[in-house]
Amino acid sequence: MTSRHIVDFLRDLRDHGKTIVLSAHNLYQVEAICDRILILRRGKRVALGTMQELREMFGSIFYFVYFTVGDIGKVEGLSSYVMDGGYFRAKATSVEEMGRFSNAIVNAGGAVERIESHYPSLEEMLVKIGA
Numbered sequence: 001m002t003s004r005h006i007v008d009f010l011r012d013l014r015d016h017g018k019t020i021v022l023s024a025h026n027l028y029q030v031e032a033i034c035d036r037i038l039i040l041r042r043g044k045r046v047a048l049g050t051m052q053e054l055r056e057m058f059g060s061i062f063y064f065v066y067f068t069v070g071d072i073g074k075v076e077g078l079s080s081y082v083m084d085g086g087y088f089r090a091k092a093t094s095v096e097e098m099g100r101f102s103n104a105i106v107n108a109g110g111a112v113e114r115i116e117s118h119y120p121s122l123e124e125m126l127v128k129i130g131a
Contacts, residue, residue: 007033027122039126046129051122058129059120063092065101069110076104087113 003026010020010033024030030037031051039047039054047054055061066087069075077100081090092098102112120128 003029027126031122037122039129041130054122054125055119058125060093061120062118063095063098064116064118065090065092065098065105066113066115067105067110068113069105069108071108074108075101075110076107077101078104 007029010022013020014033014035020033022030022034034051036048036050037054038045047057049057066084066089068087072078072081072088078090081088083089090101092101098115102115105112
């Protein structure tokens with residue numbers, strides 16, 4: 001409850017035009033609260049920008065394709081997948097790859113149940129840039 005109260009309080013200050021400098025290890029809160037993010041490594045600036053700008057610099061969107069199929073071996077071009085909640089799940093790194101997976105699933109007699117887009121989190125970007 002305290003953490004939620006602090007987040008709400010900081011958002012209220014921001015919404016009233018106040019500038020807040022926040023140093024935090026809870027990256028989810030940083031994403032939720034901050035308009036701009038500064039990433040430092042050994043005292044040097046690695047990146048500065050909005051979450052969208054940081055995603056464009058250090059991340060890329062990917063897609064999870066959830067599907068059912070009688071024989072997974074019949075799905076052409078699918079190199080890796082996992083079982084997730086009763087569905088097969090494949091990761092596509094582009095819209096084009098997502099389309100190829102979907103077509104291959106349908107051609108194998110399967111059905112695409114849902115597709116989820118996933119934007120990289122701040123934590124995933126930090127791992128990628130080594131901060």
